[in-house]
Amino acid sequence: xxxxxxxxxxxxxxxxxxxxxxxxxxxxxxxxxxxxxxxxxxxxxxxxxxxxxxxxxxxxxxxxxxxxxxxxxxxxxxxxxxxxxxxxxxxxxxxxxxxxxxxxxxxxxxxxxxxxxxxxxxxxxxxxxxxxxxxxxxxxxxxxxxxxxxxxxxxxxxxxxxxxxxxxxxxxxxxxxxxxxxxxxxxxxxxxxxxxxxxxxxxx
Numbered sequence: 560x561x562x563x564x565x566x567x568x569x570x571x572x573x574x575x576x577x578x579x580x581x582x583x584x585x586x587x588x589x590x591x592x593x594x595x596x597x598x599x600x601x602x603x604x605x606x607x608x609x610x611x612x613x614x615x616x617x618x619x620x621x622x623x624x625x626x627x628x629x630x631x632x633x634x635x636x637x638x639x640x641x642x643x644x645x646x647x648x649x650x651x652x653x654x655x656x657x658x659x660x661x662x663x664x665x666x667x668x669x670x671x672x673x674x675x676x677x678x679x680x681x682x683x684x685x686x687x688x689x690x691x692x693x694x695x696x697x698x699x700x701x702x703x704x705x706x707x708x709x710x711x712x713x714x715x716x717x718x719x720x721x722x723x724x725x726x727x728x729x730x731x732x733x734x735x736x737x738x739x740x741x742x743x744x745x746x747x748x749x750x751x752x753x754x755x756x757x758x759x760x761x762x763x
Contacts, residue, residue: 584632591636592629596620598643606650638678641671645682649689652707661710668715673722 599619604612619625628635645667652660671678693699703712 585630588629588631588634588636591634591640592625595625595629595636595640595643598640598647602643602647602650605647634674638671638675641667641674641678642681642685645671646685649685652711653689656704656706658706658710661707664707664711665715668711669718672715672719679719 596616596619600612600616603615607615625636625639628639645664648660648663648667651657652664668679668682671682690701690703691698693701
């Protein structure tokens with residue numbers, strides 16, 4: 560168990576901020592999993608109605624893959640939660656073209672991709688699929704609006720390119736996605752904890 564916990568500690572920076580007790584390490588996955596079920600309910604109810612929401616949330620709650628993701632330390636349930644939130648924001652932004660909805664799309668896209676780069680694959684697929692359906696429900700290509708380009712898509716591409724370019728410049732390529740992001744998080748967390756200890760010692 561200790562070996563697994565140590566190995567799992569390299570899979571997501573959030574592990575480093577948690578006390579290394581097995582229950583506490585698994586607790587975020589459970590919370591993210593429950594929130595993911597709630598997000599699925601809201602998404603399905605908004606788009607398909609109450610009956611569809613009951614079915615979607617019920618199926619997800621008993622789905623072995625989601626159950627497994629909701630108790631392991633790798634925090635894949637967080638990826639699902641961010642995916643559901645991104646989908647809700649994307650569909651709403653297509654309907655409203657509102658500034659706040661586009662900014663929510665940007666937020667969830669950045670958080671999801673920075674949590675795990677494979678999130679971007681799903682995000683691209685969802686975005687393309689959503690833009691292949693016209694407002695009247697018929698199949699047809701519709702381009703993102705000017706507000707969508709300006710507030711969501713262009714900033715997302717620029718920020719992610721800058722982030723991963725920084726990783727490529729300052730870390731070896733074999734650690735580009737995994738250990739490099741973890742090391743950045745650890746350095747920031749250690750600096751924060753050292754500062755707090757120093758301030759506490761000075762006061763004492």
